[in-house]
Amino acid sequence: MKNPFITLGPEACLLTIPHAVLCSEMGTHVSPCGRFLVACVACVLPHSYGGHGSQLHEHYDSTGAGTSPTRQAFPSRQIIYELRVYSLEDATFGTVLATRAIKAAHCLTSIQFSPTSEHILLAYGRQHSSLLRTILINGETRVPVYTVLEVYRVSDMELVRVLPSVGEEVNVACFHPSPGSGLVYGTKQGKVRFLRHHGASFTCWGERS
Numbered sequence: 001m002k003n004p005f006i007t008l009g010p011e012a013c014l015l016t017i018p019h020a021v022l023c024s025e026m027g028t029h030v031s032p033c034g035r036f037l038v039a040c041v042a043c044v045l046p047h048s049y050g051g052h053g054s055q056l057h058e059h060y061d062s063t064g065a066g067t068s069p070t071r072q073a074f075p076s077r078q079i080i081y082e083l084r085v086y087s088l089e090d091a092t093f094g095t096v097l098a099t100r101a102i103k104a105a106h107c108l109t110s111i112q113f114s115p116t117s118e119h120i121l122l123a124y125g126r127q128h129s130s131l132l133r134t135i136l137i138n139g140e141t142r143v144p145v146y147t148v149l150e151v152y153r154v155s156d157m158e159l160v161r162v163l164p165s166v167g168e169e170v171n172v173a174c175f176h177p178s179p180g181s182g183l184v185y186g187t188k189q190g191k192v193r194f195l196r197h198h199g200a201s202f203t204c205w206g207e208r209s
Helices: none
Strands: 028-030 036-044 079-087 096-102 108-113 119-124 132-138 141-153 158-165 170-175 183-187 192-198 201-208
Touching (some): 036 108, 079 119, 108 170, 119 170, 141 170
Antiparallel strands (some): 036 079, 079 096, 108 119, 119 141, 132 141, 141 158, 170 183
């Protein structure tokens, strides 16, 4: 682009993703390799949906705000939210390459590819029942533990890592730009935590308030 200050007209739009769930400024992300784009999208299930996989649903393509699936009085079972990976390559531009249904889309605060473009990091900023992992009981004290971070593998959208936490809500999270160097997230409680992958879990190797 010769002049970055020129207003883009409708004819310049190459890809439209209706009903994307935009969680602040990190609601969608282009992979470092430049081949993929990831976003969370609201979808409406057909009446014949049997609940056996996201392949059976269809995207709700209406562009009118009044007919958005997030604003209609559909039964809750008819609406799902999907994490979708789109192709940005010329031959398959705009094609959905992989999908994964997620339960707590309304709690998302950030979505990001890893430096190698092989994984996707999701961060959650609310303690919702669908994110409840367990409840710690000590006498009469009960402490709920919620998921705050998830890592998915792009190739098959398998959930490969989960970070639970007690009492924290994540404002933003991102991978370290160097592969294998971990990730960082900031909480609504004013803390910044640095994590590094260790075996089947994350290890906290730094914290700042």
